[in-house]
Amino acid sequence: MKILECVPNFSEGRDKAKVEGIIEQIRMVDKVKLLDYSLDEDHNRSVVTFIGEPDKVSEAALRACLKAFELIDMRRHSGAHPRLGAVDVVPFVPIRGLELEEAVEVAHKFGKELGKTAAVPIYFYEEAAIRPERRSLPAIRKGEYEGLKEKMKAPQWVPDAGPRRFNPKTGATIVGARHPLIAFNVNINTRDVEIVKKIARTVRFIDGGFHYVRAIGVSLGEKGICQISMNLLNYHKTPIHRVFEAIRSETSRYGLEIVGSEIVGLIPVEALAEAASFYLRTHEFTPDQVIENRLL
Amino acid sequence: MKILECVPNFSEGRDKAKVEGIIEQIRMVDKVKLLDYSLDEDHNRSVVTFIGEPDKVSEAALRACLKAFELIDMRRHSGAHPRLGAVDVVPFVPIRGLELEEAVEVAHKFGKELGKTAAVPIYFYEEAAIRPERRSLPAIRKGEYEGLKEKMKAPQWVPDAGPRRFNPKTGATIVGARHPLIAFNVNINTRDVEIVKKIARTVRFIDGGFHYVRAIGVSLGEKGICQISMNLLNYHKTPIHRVFEAIRSETSRYGLEIVGSEIVGLIPVEALAEAASFYLRTHEFTPDQVIENRLL
Numbered sequence: 275m276k277i278l279e280c281v282p283n284f285s286e287g288r289d290k291a292k293v294e295g296i297i298e299q300i301r302m303v304d305k306v307k308l309l310d311y312s313l314d315e316d317h318n319r320s321v322v323t324f325i326g327e328p329d330k331v332s333e334a335a336l337r338a339c340l341k342a343f344e345l346i347d348m349r350r351h352s353g354a355h356p357r358l359g360a361v362d363v364v365p366f367v368p369i370r371g372l373e374l375e376e377a378v379e380v381a382h383k384f385g386k387e388l389g390k391t392a393a394v395p396i397y398f399y400e401e402a403a404i405r406p407e408r409r410s411l412p413a414i415r416k417g418e419y420e421g422l423k424e425k426m427k428a429p430q431w432v433p434d435a436g437p438r439r440f441n442p443k444t445g446a447t448i449v450g451a452r453h454p455l456i457a458f459n460v461n462i463n464t465r466d467v468e469i470v471k472k473i474a475r476t477v478r479f480i481d482g483g484f485h486y487v488r489a490i491g492v493s494l495g496e497k498g499i500c501q502i503s504m505n506l507l508n509y510h511k512t513p514i515h516r517v518f519e520a521i522r523s524e525t526s527r528y529g530l531e532i533v534g535s536e537i538v539g540l541i542p543v544e545a546l547a548e549a550a551s552f553y554l555r556t557h558e559f560t561p562d563q564v565i566e567n568r569l570l
Numbered sequence: 571m572k573i574l575e576c577v578p579n580f581s582e583g584r585d586k587a588k589v590e591g592i593i594e595q596i597r598m599v600d601k602v603k604l605l606d607y608s609l610d611e612d613h614n615r616s617v618v619t620f621i622g623e624p625d626k627v628s629e630a631a632l633r634a635c636l637k638a639f640e641l642i643d644m645r646r647h648s649g650a651h652p653r654l655g656a657v658d659v660v661p662f663v664p665i666r667g668l669e670l671e672e673a674v675e676v677a678h679k680f681g682k683e684l685g686k687t688a689a690v691p692i693y694f695y696e697e698a699a700i701r702p703e704r705r706s707l708p709a710i711r712k713g714e715y716e717g718l719k720e721k722m723k724a725p726q727w728v729p730d731a732g733p734r735r736f737n738p739k740t741g742a743t744i745v746g747a748r749h750p751l752i753a754f755n756v757n758i759n760t761r762d763v764e765i766v767k768k769i770a771r772t773v774r775f776i777d778g779g780f781h782y783v784r785a786i787g788v789s790l791g792e793k794g795i796c797q798i799s800m801n802l803l804n805y806h807k808t809p810i811h812r813v814f815e816a817i818r819s820e821t822s823r824y825g826l827e828i829v830g831s832e833i834v835g836l837i838p839v840e841a842l843a844e845a846a847s848f849y850l851r852t853h854e855f856t857p858d859q860v861i862e863n864r865l866l
Contacts, residue, residue: 277862309864325865369861454861518850535852540861543839546846553849554814556831565665565750565836566573569603569621569866 275570278328278377279309279367279454280335284342285357285445287318292345299337300324306334309540318353319362325369328376332384335364336391339447343392348419348445356415358422359394359445363411366402366451369542370561370570377451378402382435385449389436392444395426396435399450404434411448419445453486456506456545457538458514460521463531467493470500473524477502477517484520486512499533509545515552543567571866572667574624574676575605575750576631578660580638581653581741583614588641595633596620602630605836614649615658621665624672628680631660632687635743639688644715644741652711654718655690655741659707662698662747665838666857666866673747674698678731681745685732688740691722692731695746700730707744715741749782752802752841753834754810756817759827763789766796769820773798773813780816782808795829805841811848839863 286292293313300308306326313320324334339361346360364384368377381402389396403409407430417425423440425431432438433446462470471491475481478489486508493500502521506512522532547561561567582588589609596604602622609616620630635657642656660680664673677698685692699705703726713721719736721727728734729742758766767787771777774785782804789796798817802808818828840857847855857863 277865279861307865309861325861514850532851535850537850537852537855537859540859540864543842543860543862546839546842546860549846549850550842554810554831554833554845555828556833559833563833563836564839564842565575565605565621566839566863566866568605568836569573570862 276328276371276376277325277369277570278331278372278380279323279325279369280331280364281321281323281367282335282338282364283357283362284320284322284346285318285348285351285353285360285362286342286346287313287320287353288315293320295345296320296338296341297322299341300334303330303334303337306330314355316353317355318351319355319357328372328380331366332380335384336388339364339388340392343394343444347443349442351419356412356418357445358397358415358419359447360443361394361447362445363399363448363450364388365400365449367454368451369454370544374401374451374453381449381451385447386435388447388449389433392436394436394441394444395433395438395446397446397448398434399448400452402450408434411450414448422446453508453510454542454545456509456514456541458504458506458517459536459538460502460504460518460532461494461499461534461536462502462525463499463533464528465493465498465500467491467500469528469530470502473521473528474502474504476524477504477520484512484517487517509542509548513548513552514545515549572624572672573621573665573866574627574668574673575619575621575663575665576627576660577617577619577663578631578634579653579658580616580618580642581614581644581647581649581656581658582638582642583609583616583649584611589616591641592616592634592637593618595637596630599626599630599633602626610651612649613651614647615651615653624668624676627662628676631680632684635660635684636688639690639740643739645738647715652708652714653741654693654711654715655743656739657690657743658741659695659744659746660684661696661745663750664747665750666840666863670697670747670749677745677747681743682731684743684745685729688732690732690737690740691729691734691742693742693744694730695744696748698746704730707746710744718742749804749806750838750841752805752810752837754800754802754813755832755834756798756800756814756828757790757795757830757832758798758821759795759829760824761789761794761796763787763796765824765826766798769817769824770798770800772820773800773816780808780813783813805838805844809844809848810841811845
């Protein structure tokens with residue numbers, strides 16, 4: 275069974291009834307599983323996570339977005355988080371049995387349908403980007419909803435799908451595909467956050483570290499320890515254990531130790547299997563050998 | 571969702587059509603997943619593995635057993651493997667969301683129903699044993715089908731469920747519950763099997779090793795290496811990583827190295843999570859954080 279994840283962000287984080295109305299549309303689709311949702315009042319934004327087979331997930335996403343366009347009017351929206359539309363961003367994430375390319379196809383098909391059905395301009399981003407300058411989410415969002423009408427007049431910001439005309443009620447929606455992200459934190463037995471920041475720099479992409487690692491060093495204050503807080507953006511190419519071992523090696527240089535770590539939220543079984551395989555030296559192990567996976 | 575596994579052994583390993591007839595009954599039960607089955611001609615025996623929610627698994631097991639009693643006549647059975655009946659042994663194994671105690675309850679309920687419906691004497695074994703001397707499968711099987719009629723006359727071998735009278739067509743059925751078993755092999759870079767046998771003894775129960783480990787040392791001949799071949803009988807109490815690390819430590823004593831290992835067949839996601847957690851020092855990680863598990 276193929277499993278796709280979808281994590282749409284809606285520009286409503288204060289009116290719980292409206293967010294519930296949107297989520298209700300996801301719940302109504304058979305065999306789609308709602309994993310999580312959260313509302314942020316300051317951002318006036320909500321994030322919803324659900325998984326299932328690709329066509330079901332796409333169907334649920336479409337229903338939820340149409341409801342959001344019905345309930346949210348961007349002309350009356352304010353909030354701290356940058357946004358372009360009532361449905362701001364819809365990323366599709368391949369979890370199991372499908373490659374990123376297939377998630378990109380789902381994103382394109384979904385985006386075209388949404389654009390047409392709701393008369394909302396669509397921009398494809400990250401792996402689903404059709405133009406290279408649209409890979410970056412911040413670049414697409416620049417100027418936000420308030421600047422969108424003007425921005426759309428420029429030839430380089432003609433939408434990838436949907437109408438070419440500004441829709442004042444909906445704004446625009448950014449649709450894409452990306453790898454699953456793992457939030458991974460490593461705790462180190464020192465109060466000296468400067469050392470931990472140094473170690474964080476050794477593993478993160480922008481400072482010469484691993485390709486798919488974002489990392490910062492922070493103090494955990496009262497606990498008397500510090501933490502390297504990370505996002506692993508592609509656990510196939512930069513697996514957890516490799517980052518962990520690099521941190522261990524750099525940590526020992528200062529006579530320090532990793533005292534614990536933390537996987538925040540959810541991870542795919544493949545990422546777990548990869549870590550166990552490395553340490554147990556099981557060169558042939560596959561996630562298909564996990565009993566629970568046989569039920570999917 | 572609770573997941574229970576059932577691994578019944580049927581005394582038919584030559585007539586494929588009969589075995590298919592038995593398996594067909596399992597396939598007919600909705601939401602039960604057949605994982606594996608194999609026929610052994612010499613043993614004249616087949617082993618079937620399926621999983622699902624406890625009541626569904628119990629239902630599928632009952633249907634399969636009733637079909638087996640219809641198709642197999644113990645008066646005409648011969649084979650190398652010790653056996654007591656047409657359905658020789660039915661173990662229930664808790665995989666997820668339930669404890670061994672609940673698997674024992676399922677076993678007892680199932681055994682009583684099977685005994686009554688099929689007029690077959692039932693013995694409960696291992697964790698489901700009602701009398702301590704019946705914990706051991708070999709003790710119950712002693713004398714085999716051929717000696718069963720006489721054996722049942724002794725007061726200590728009155729069945730735990732079903733009729734007290736010998737059933738010549740079915741023989742008796744042994745029903746029980748046990749922990750999931752992990753088949754785990756570790757390869758060591760030496761041709762000297764005697765050293766590897768020594769290392770195997772350090773981890774196995776009978777020689778003073780871990781409680782839930784059975785292990786032997788064997789040569790892999792042509793590959794020029796040796797292997798410690800193990801069954802881990804309770805991965806909660808004797809987890810994979812602990813056995814692996816003990817072997818690593820004993821191996822280094824001889825200047826040798828673990829060059830690989832192998833998980834044969836299936837393992838529960840919990841066992842994998844426990845190994846990854848140990849090495850990555852994630853003290854709070856739970857299998858619920860595995861995305862795929864959310865779909866069950």
